[in-house]
Amino acid sequence: MEAEIVYFPVGNGDMTLIKTDSGKRVLIDCYIRDGSEHPDVLDMLKKELNKDKDDRYFIDLFIWSHPDKDHCGGIDKHFYLGPPENYNKNKDLIFINEIWSSPIVYRRASNNKKDDDSHNLCEDAQALNKEVKRRVNLYKNSKKMDVGNYVLILGDDEGDKTTHIQDIVVKLDQTVDKINGLSSIDFDGVLLAPIPESDLNDDDLSKNNSSVVFNFKISTNNASINFLSGGDAEVCCWEALIDRLEENGNRDSLNYDVLQTPHHCSWHSLSHDSLSEKGSDAKASSKALSALNNANTGAYIIASSNTIKNDDNDPPAFKAMQEYKKITDEVDGSFECVDDNKVEGENKPLRLRLTDEGLEVVSLTTFAESTATNKAINRRGSNGYA
Secondary structure (H helix, E strand, O other): OOOEEOOOOOOOOOOOEOOOOOEEEEEOOEEEEOOHHHHHHHHHHHHHHHEOOOOOEEEEEEEEEOOOHHHOOOOOHHHOOOOOOOOOHHHHOEEEEEEEEEHHHHHHHHHOOOOHHHHHHHHHHHHHHHHHHHHHHHHHHHOOOOOEEEEEEEOOOOOOOOOOHHHHOOOOOOOEEEOOEOOOOOOEEEEEEOOOOOOOOOHOOOOOOHHHHEEEEEEOOOOOEEEEOOOOHHHHHHHHHHHHHHHOOOOHHOOEEEEEEEHOOOOOHHOOOOOHHHHOOOOOOOHHHHHHHOOEEEEEEOOOOOOOOOOOOOOHHHHHHHHHHHHHHHOOOOOEEEOOOOOOEEOEEEEEEOOOEEEEEEEOOOOOOOOOEEEEEEEOOOOOOO
């Protein structure tokens, strides 16, 4: 028995597929770009999917971390958004059984008075938001959900917008253990963010800081791991999160076997200091590190980013990678960058595989390799992890 986490090569973007032991397909964000200069991640994705009884490629669940283009690009073109009964088979769009999304960024956008683009939404974000609203309104009217209409709202909306739909609202620190209305024995998630407005400064109410943070538990018959995923949450989010969890005695909610570096290995997720201004004197926030260093023995930290070089780019930031490598070094773990995963010069998905024997990464890091090099870690034990 086995489960997988598949990271697609989308540069500084996120598109991550969880394949559960029971055959469910859970996609976190997407970034599908046109043009031969980009890897064909649409083809890669379809090869990982099943078809339903109506001969449609489908995903059981789409989880949207936040509405930046590099987290939803291509969804309007390649996925079906609309009433299930209107699906056109001739267009061969990927069908979405269920969507989990937070409304908070839209409320903050409507109240934002800045002249910058901190809340401007791309066309894909607008289309996906429209689809979420369609599903929510359908539930309001019928109090029922079915395939193609399932939706969960991640966190209470600001004001009273979610007061009358509490049955489909996931509270902070609540565990969600259903997919498509059915209990799941091999996949669940604890919702840790979006951070409430009351815990952030006015200057921090951006799309990035409205990111959803989940700690997912992925299981096989005899093994399980925790996968911490945080979109583009920046330093203030991780500081507020660790404060809340420590106050509530829930710090263990941040323990992980796999961490996807927030904001594509950006320094902004670890520090208030500007790299361009302070350079080597820039210091990481002790609170943010406290939130992100809860790695179990043998943990993997994955950067969904371009190749990380010792240069001025941010993201990905070389200095951030150094901080994450300190964490993996302390637990005999491994740091991997998705963009380094190549075969004969072509980007390929980076794959973490969980079997009953433990967790392994399929790492293709040199052009000459034609087969995977598997690094397995066996974590059977009384703590319940593989």
